[in-house]
Amino acid sequence: MDQALSNIEKDPRFNREVSAGPLSKARLKRTKLFFLAIAIVGLLPSVFGLSPALQSAGLGLLWPGGGFAAMGGWSLLMIPVFYGLYWLTLVVWFGTGNILAPISVWVLGAIIPAFMMGDTTVVWPYAPHLVLALVALREGRDIYKNRKQLSEAVARREKRKAYLAKALSNVDARAIPEAAAGSRELDEKQLASARYLYERALQPIGQFQGYNKIDQFQTSALRYQINTVSYALAEMQCHYTPNFHGYLNEAQQRLIEQMLQKPIWGYWPLENMWGNFNFNFDPCAKDNIMLTGFFGLQICQYMSNTGDMRYAEPGSLTFIYSDNKQYKHDIHSVIGSIVNNQNEQAFCLYPCEPNWVYTPCNFMGMKALALYDRLFGTTHFKDIYPQFIKQLDAEFTQADGSVIALRSNLTGFAVPFPFADDGRALYFNPINHQRAKEAWALARAEMFYREDGVLKIKLEGKGVDMGNYSQGQQANIQNLLSAAKEFGDAEAANTAEQLLEEMYPPKFENGTAVYPGSCSTNTTLARAFMFGANDYLNSVLKGPAESALKGPILSGIKYPEVLVAKAFSHSGADLELVLYPGDGNRDITFVIERLQANASYDCVIAGQSAQHQADADGRLQLSASLDGRCAVTLTPASA
Known part of the structure; x- marks a missing residue:
């Protein structure tokens, strides 16, 4: 603890007398x-x-x-x-x-x-x-x-310096170990929230049933809802079902395709004209990290989890403005846009809306770079990070050590905008684990308290759901739940989840859990329910286990007839599945692909053993009766 205290005392972020660099x-x-x-x-x-x-x-x-x-x-x-x-x-x-x-x-x-x-x-x-x-x-x-705000920030900083070293030690002491790859399956509560994701993702292109349609400029925009649906599906695939492709891949492909349609990105030509006085409608040219950062991460997570590299092909991401005006991109040019803008901007962090630099959007861009580097062997994140963190500390850090969410690129003014330390803890974990842990230590110390030995949460004001601009605390609770799960803080996570269920119990529509609040809040809650310790960090920096990327895959089923709670290959040759009925009990057939051609496999379905032979294409069709949880294992037959 003495070393941690010494580090805090020397850290320039905790010795600032100003909030502007x-x-x-x-x-x-x-x-x-x-x-x-x-x-x-x-x-x-x-x-x-x-x-x-x-x-x-x-x-x-x-x-x-x-x-x-x-x-x-x-x-x-x-x-x-x-x-x-x-x-x-x-x-x-x-x-x-x-x-x-x-x-x-x-x-x-x-x-x-x-x-x-x-x-x-x-x-x-x-x-x-x-x-x-x-x-x-x-x-x-x-x-x-x-002056008053600065004085309050300095006073808050001094309080933080007094307890932060111990708070950091407590974060480590509370943290449960990361789950071993392939050790988890979705429970029925998680599956009920997963259905919320599928029902939005599997719609035809151009349809947005169940989404909030308010404006396309700010936090309720459809693009953010699409992003969050995809992020939640990606976390599920990475940690629970990496060997299920089928309609899970299709859902993510449709979400990517939705992002290319004019109703989703058509805000940008307007913003670029009246904000930058620029008539280039290309959404991946100047600024606009609120699209390229979020979308780049979405695409890279899909490629990382599936090995499907179609979006690396030229023109695979074509933004459609009209029949005569289209902007052809791929993941390389989307990431290139982030890199170019960061290198050109004096702040390094660069604008969302013209002139407005929002730090969380830039965090998304940095995670996209880190994941892209892992996929393609580049060094964009490593090259940019020193300048990024230097400018973040100098220009976007308050005197109390917290991050400034929004600053005008043109005037230099900082604008109050909600981005609490619990949100920073989650967003920043794949970028810098130690910094993110520090943010969670601050949030844990300042937003939780004990009453009669029971851990409770401080909820100030009426709260706001930024996904639909309604009053309510469910989004704040979701932020705490997500960060607690990410940092393996079981007690804080249970406290947040219990409070959510007490204040905002879900309604169930045909087996789908729908919580009060916006689409964005529901989708981030679905992801939060699935999170385990360092899941977000690992999905960006590591991806699925190598055995899963090589192993057999499940396909040939339909939503909502079959819900997949687990699909994992432990050795690269076997497959473990857990299936549930999603539309009433039924007899099903399903397909296993990526098997050894003409090889024999031992199969156990709901406790019943049999041996089957893959065809010449490495495919195998199996049958099962679903009336609850159904476990399936497939292993190469013994010689």
């Missing part, structure tokens, strides 16, 4: 100088007694709608109206990258009253004083708020 400070200074220049220009007409119209326009440059002050009287009521509109456009800028929106409102607030003034109206004599007072109040408020 050199680059952020430079851009903040540039922004302030720009607005100072605008203010000076805006004051000059009033100082030199120029025409009323110019004085009004100038005051409009100092403050959104400030030009109405020159008219006095009832026109003063237009100042708060325009200021409210300005704040609304700031939200639009943040949400969609539309930088034209706030600029337009500010300019209109100068032009409209100037036009109304003309050259014959007398300027209200107190107009400059009022506008300058508003500017002074805003600047004073910002200075006070920033």
